[in-house]
Amino acid sequence: MKTFCGRANPTTGAMEWLEEDENYDYHQEIARSRYADMLHDKDRNTKYYQGIRAAVSRVKERGEKAIVLDIGTGTGLLSMMAASAGADFCYAIEVFKPMANAAVKIVEKNGFRDKIKVINKHSTEVTVGPDGDMQCRANILVTELFDTELIGEGALPTYEHAHKYLVQEGCEAVPHRATVYVQLVESKRMWSWNKLLPIHVEAEDGEKIIVSPSEMENCPGVPSVCDIQLNQMPLSDFTILSDVVTMFSVDFSKPVRSASTYYRVQLEPVKSGKAQIVLSWWDIDMDPSGKINCTMAPYWVKSTSAFQWRDHWMQCVYFLPNEEPVLQGEMVYLTACRDEYSVWYKLQKARGEEENKTDVHVESPVCRCQAHLLWNRPRFGALNDQNRTRQYIKSLTKVLKTDSVCLCISDGSLLPVLAHYLGAKQVEYFFLVFWSLHFNLLFLFFKANHLEDKIKIIEARPELLTSSHLEDKKISVLVGEPFFTTSLLPWHNLYFWYARTAVISHLTSNVTVLPQSASLHMMIVEFQDLWRIRSPCGTCEGFDVQTMDDMIKVRRLKIVLAQVAAKQDKTHLGLKKYLVTVEKFVLFKLWVLYKVTGSDPPPLPRKGKSHGAVLWMEYHLAADISVSTG
Numbered sequence: 178m179k180t181f182c183g184r185a186n187p188t189t190g191a192m193e194w195l196e197e198d199e200n201y202d203y204h205q206e207i208a209r210s211r212y213a214d215m216l217h218d219k220d221r222n223t224k225y226y227q228g229i230r231a232a233v234s235r236v237k238e239r240g241e242k243a244i245v246l247d248i249g250t251g252t253g254l255l256s257m258m259a260a261s262a263g264a265d266f267c268y269a270i271e272v273f274k275p276m277a278n279a280a281v282k283i284v285e286k287n288g289f290r291d292k293i294k295v296i297n298k299h300s301t302e303v304t305v306g307p308d309g310d311m312q313c314r315a316n317i318l319v320t321e322l323f324d325t326e327l328i329g330e331g332a333l334p335t336y337e338h339a340h341k342y343l344v345q346e347g348c349e350a351v352p353h354r355a356t357v358y359v360q361l362v363e364s365k366r367m368w369s370w371n372k373l374l375p376i377h378v379e380a381e382d383g384e385k386i387i388v389s390p391s392e393m394e395n396c397p398g399v400p401s402v403c404d405i406q407l408n409q410m411p412l413s414d415f416t417i418l419s420d421v422v423t424m425f426s427v428d429f430s431k432p433v434r435s436a437s438t439y440y441r442v443q444l445e446p447v448k449s450g451k452a453q454i455v456l457s458w459w460d461i462d463m464d465p466s467g468k469i470n471c472t473m474a475p476y477w478v479k480s481t482s483a484f485q486w487r488d489h490w491m492q493c494v495y496f497l498p499n500e501e502p503v504l505q506g507e508m509v510y511l512t513a514c515r516d517e518y519s520v521w522y523k524l525q526k527a528r529g530e531e532e533n534k535t536d537v538h539v540e541s542p543v544c545r546c547q548a549h550l551l552w553n554r555p556r557f558g559a560l561n562d563q564n565r566t567r568q569y570i571k572s573l574t575k576v577l578k579t580d581s582v583c584l585c586i587s588d589g590s591l592l593p594v595l596a597h598y599l600g601a602k603q604v605e606y607f608f609l610v611f612w613s614l615h616f617n618l619l620f621l622f623f624k625a626n627h628l629e630d631k632i633k634i635i636e637a638r639p640e641l642l643t644s645s646h647l648e649d650k651k652i653s654v655l656v657g658e659p660f661f662t663t664s665l666l667p668w669h670n671l672y673f674w675y676a677r678t679a680v681i682s683h684l685t686s687n688v689t690v691l692p693q694s695a696s697l698h699m700m701i702v703e704f705q706d707l708w709r710i711r712s713p714c715g716t717c718e719g720f721d722v723q724t725m726d727d728m729i730k731v732r733r734l735k736i737v738l739a740q741v742a743a744k745q746d747k748t749h750l751g752l753k754k755y756l757v758t759v760e761k762f763v764l765f766k767l768w769v770l771y772k773v774t775g776s777d778p779p780p781l782p783r784k785g786k787s788h789g790a791v792l793w794m795e796y797h798l799a800a801d802i803s804v805s806t807g
Contacts, residue, residue, distance in 0.1 A: 212251060212252065212725060212729070213709060213710055213711060213712055213713070213714055213725075213726075213729065214487060214488050214489045214709050214710040215251075215321075215489050216252070216254070216714040216717045216722060216725070217709040217712065217714060218485065218487050218489070219485065220471060220485035220487075221471055221485075221487070221490075222254070222717060222718050223718070224461075224463050224469050224470070224471040225255060225258065225319075225321070225351065225352075225463065225471075226258045226262075226718055227463060227464075227469045228351040228352060228353070228463025228464050228469050229255065229258045229259050229262050229317075229319060229351050229463075230258075230262040231463070231464045231469065232317050232319075232349040232350075232351050232464070233245075233259060233262040233263050233264050233317065234262075234263075235349060236316055236317060236349060237263065241316060242265040242266075242316075243259075243263065243264040243265050243316065243317055244264070244265060244266055244267075244268075244313060244314075244315045244316055244317065245259040245264045245266070245267040245268065245315055245317045245318075245319055246267075246268050246270070246311070246315035246317070246318050246319065246339065246343055246344055247259070247267055247268065247269045247270065247319045247320070248270045248300045248318070248319075248320045248322065248335060248339060249270065249271065249272075249300075249320055249321060249322050249335075250269035250270060250271045250280055250295065251271065251276055251280065251321070252276070252279065252280055252283050252717075252722050252724075252725050253269050253280035253281075253283050253284045253289075253293060253295065254717060254718070254720060254722065255319050255321065255351075256269040256284070256289070256293045256319070257283075257284065257287055257289055257293065257720050258718065258720075259317070259319060260289045260292040260293055261719075264292070264317065265292075266292060266293075266294070267289075267292060267293045267294070268293075268294055268296060268303075268310070268311050268315065269284070269293050269294065269295045269296065270295075270296045270298060270299075270300050270303060271295060271296070271297060272297070272298060272299045272300075274297055275728065277295055277296075277297035278297075279724050279725055279728050280295045281295045282724045283720075283721070283722055283724045283725065286721055286723075286724065287720050287721055294310075296310050296311075298310065300335055300338060300339060300343065301335075301338050303342075303343060305342065305343060311343065314343060314344055314345045315343060315344045315345065315348065316344065316345045316348050316349065317348060317349045317350075317351070318336075318339060318343075318344045318348050318349070318350045318351070318429065318430075319350075319351045320332070320335070320336070320350075320351075320352075320429075322335055322336075323355070323459075323461070323490065324404075324489075324490070325402065325404040325473075325490055325491045325492065325493055326402045326404070326493055326519065326520060327355055327357060327427075327459045328515065328517070328518060328519070328520070329402070329518055329519065330518075331517065331518060333427075333433055333434075333435035333517055334435040334517050336427075336429055336433040336435075337432070337433045337434060337435045340431070340432040340433060341432070347430075348430060349430060350429040350430040351463055351464075352429060352461035352462060352463050352471075353428070353429060353430055353461075353462050353463060353464055353465050354426055354427060354428045354429060354430075354461070354462050355426065355427050355429070355459050355460070355461045355462075356423055356425075356426040356459060356460055356461075356462075357423070357424045357425050357426070357457060357458075357459045357513075357520075358421050358422065358423055358424060358457065358458055358459065358460075358474070358478075359421070359422060359424045359442075359455050359456065359457045359511065359513070359522075360417065360419055360420070360421045360422075360455070360456045360457075360478075361417075361418040361419035361444060361446070361452050361454070361455060361456075361503070361511065361524070362415045362416060362417055362418055362419075362452075362453070362454045362455075362456055363415065363416040363418055363450040363451045363452065363453050363454070363500075364414055364415035364416070364453060364454050366414045366415070367403075367414070367415065367453070367454050367494055367496075368453045368454065368496070368500065369557060369558055369561035370403065370494075370496075370554035370555075370557050370558050371398060371403075371496040371549075371554070371557060372389070372393070372394070372496075372557070373389045373393060373548070373557065373560055373561065374561050375387065375388055375389075376560075376566060376591065376595075378570060378595060378598045378599070379570075380598045380599055385598040387591060387594050387595075387598075387626055388625055388626060389622070389625065390546065390621040390622055390624065390625035391625070392545055392546040392621055393546040393548050393621070394499075395499065395545075396498075396544055396545050396546040396548070396549065397498035397542035397543070397544070397545075398496055398498065398542060398544055398549045399542065399543075399544050399549045399550070400519045400520070400521040400541045400542050401519065402493045402494070402495060402519065402520070403493070403494040403495070403496070403554055404491045404492070404493060404494075405491055405492060405493075405494055406488075406491050406492070407456065407458075407475040407476075407491070407492040407494075408475050408476050408484070408486075408492075410475075412477060415454070415456075416448065416450055417447065417448065418446050418447065418448050418449075418450050418452055418503060419444045419445070419446055419447060420444075420445075420447060421478055422442050422444060422511075423442070424440055424442060424457070424511075424513050425440040425513065430465070435517045437514070437515065437516045437517075437539045438514075438515060438539065439512055439513060439514040439515070439539050440512070440513045440515075441510055441511070441512045441513075442510070442511050443508055443509070443510055443511075443527065444508065444509050444510070444511050445506060445507075445508055446503040446504065446505050446506065446507065446509065447505065448505050449502075449503060449504045449505045450502075450503060451500045451501070451502055451503075452497060452500065452501045452502070452503045452509070452524055453496070453497060453500045454494060454495065454496060454497070455494075455495040455497065455511070455522045456475075456492065456493070456494060456495075457492065457493040457494075457495060457520075458472075458473040458474055458475065458492040458493065459473055460472035460473060460474065473490050473491070473492055475492055486705075486706040486709075488706075488707065488709070488710050493520075495520070495521065495522045497522060497523070497524055498523065498542065501524045503524075507526075507527075508527035509524055509525065509526055509527055510524070510525045510526075510527055511523075511524055512524075512525070514538075514539045514541075515539075516539075516541060519541070521541065521542055546618070546621070547614050547617060547618045548589075548618055550614065551588070551589055551614055551615060551618060551662060552589060556589075556660070559660070560591065565804055566595070568798060568802055568803070568804050569592060569595060569658075569798065569804070570595060570599065571798075571799075571802050572691055572798035572799040572802045573592070573595055573596050573599050573600075573656070573691070574599055575799050575800075575802075576654055576689045576691055576799065577596060577599055577600040577654060578600075578653075579600075580653075581600060581653050581654045582647075582650045582651065582652055582653050582654070583596055583600075583652070583653070583654040583655075583656060584647070584652040584654070584655050584656070584680070584683075585656050585657060586639065586655070586656075586657045586659070586673060586676045586677070586680075587656075587657040587658045587659050587660050587661070587673070588615055588660055588661045588662045589615050589618060589619065589660070589662075590657070590658050590660060591622070592656050592657070592658065593628075593632045594622070594623070594626060594628060594632075596654075596656065597628060597631055597632065615662075616634055616636050619634055620634060635647075638679075639675075639676040639679035639680050640679040642679070642680050642683060644683065647683055651683060651684065651685045652680070652683050652684050652685065652688060653684075653685045653687075653688055653689065654688070654689050654691070655677060655680070655684060655688055655689070655690045655691070656690075656691045657673045657676075657691070657692070658670075658796075658804075659671075659672070659673035659692070659796070661673075667697070667792060667793050667794040667806045668697055668792075668794055670794065670806075671695065671794075673692075674695075677690060691798050691799065692796040692797055692798045692804075693797050693798065693799065694796075694797045695794055695795065695796045695797065696794070696795050696797070697792060697793075697794055698792065698793055698794075698795060698807065699790050699791070699792045700790065700791050701787050701789075701790055702787075702788060702789060702790070702791050703785040703786050703787065703788050704788045704789070707788070708786075708788040708789075713726035713730075714726060791807070793805060793806045793807030794806045794807075795807070
């Protein structure tokens, strides 16, 4: 059986329907999975094993049979740990069919067929009773349902249901509890991933400042966490404004409520500054005493020589709705609101406790400016990159003339505003956009900068552009960053090349195209840690999980996967002079200038393990002026 999948073609920007195998999504999920990262996480696995052994021992000491419920079993690892620890029987629930099938094979291969029953259902569909999926309620609840935000994978409603219908009252739980910690910081770098900062342009008639519309300035954004390796973030990139405090805890051995709620703590700033960011992480206690603890704390909180790197659990960056000035020693209230799947934060000056409580609204924030719906965090960061902006300013200064007619093709670009401030008043600008949301957002920007009557926004696809759109003028300067929201990989922005070809009839014979050309570069790298997410595991805590390795390998052969590794430090096997230019494209011509094929690879300057290749695009704007996505 086949199915049709719709997706945007990054070359043409058009929606296309492709025929795929009915298990296509399964292949995608498995090929991109990070099960290997979890299986390589020695700290996680060891702590779970210790916690499970302790829980089974406590149940046995009470003279009871140890019946384990493992929700989200994956490979069946935690159930096998429980069986090895002496559990009488384990029910291992896995909703994802390919994983459930793999778990059955792994359980049998390790000799636990009579001790573990794999149930391919969602836990909320599992029945208990003589004719049910489970013969009786379990007295040990084992789960690994956590993401970087703790609750983003639906842990709370899953626990809530399990306590009501699947486990005994007073059951043992591994982990026993989770605790969420927060710290208030100021960080221009991280804040630039959420708000557009003023852009300064040096023009002939003085400095100009591009400002954001008030709708963006006052927008609370979206309640989606920015998960990041804070251990890669130097202390110079942020200023700590408060001590680390406990925000809230969840006891998994007792009934859990998933209904929306809020938590509040009082903070005393240790330094004056602008409160912009809430950094957050969690830890889990595998036992009631808290002696078996697995923490995600960053390096400045819990430094250790044996630090456990992991990519499946990182740390959280939350953006406050607006930056709030705080004074050292002057108390503030930090409120965490949550629903079933996400958390968001608010900061208030300390007033009367009752007065502050009346200000709490648990409703999820909604983006009102549309920028947070259209731009991801790297896009905000790129627009706020002053060095990058300077390159565009230098190149625009070279190509704009007093009689230029300029057309910009890019999603949500500020190049027309830069061009207006750099060019003469007679320069005419047209801005081609493809989506109504972009139209609305750009109009707000132009209006905020008093340019709504200076730049014409054309809502049309390049191939549908007409002379009437351009008021019968020919384009003498075609510009683009290029950036398009349909682009997933660096070279997808070569859609600009397609668009440039589509509008060729509207260009002058001596048109200037910016960027002039683009090149795709590659570097062979050795990763310090990131290799784990794709590395075969073989055995984990003494259990054979080769079946999982084989399944991932097969799925990977079905899908070409580009792994973006920007958040991981890299040791380069090839230094800059050893870069390989894989492709070079001339954007003002209609053909590829040259392609490097069949040539001998450049020599590597040192020995090492080749874990992969990093690829990025460089756009050559004008002579000796380039911007890089690397």
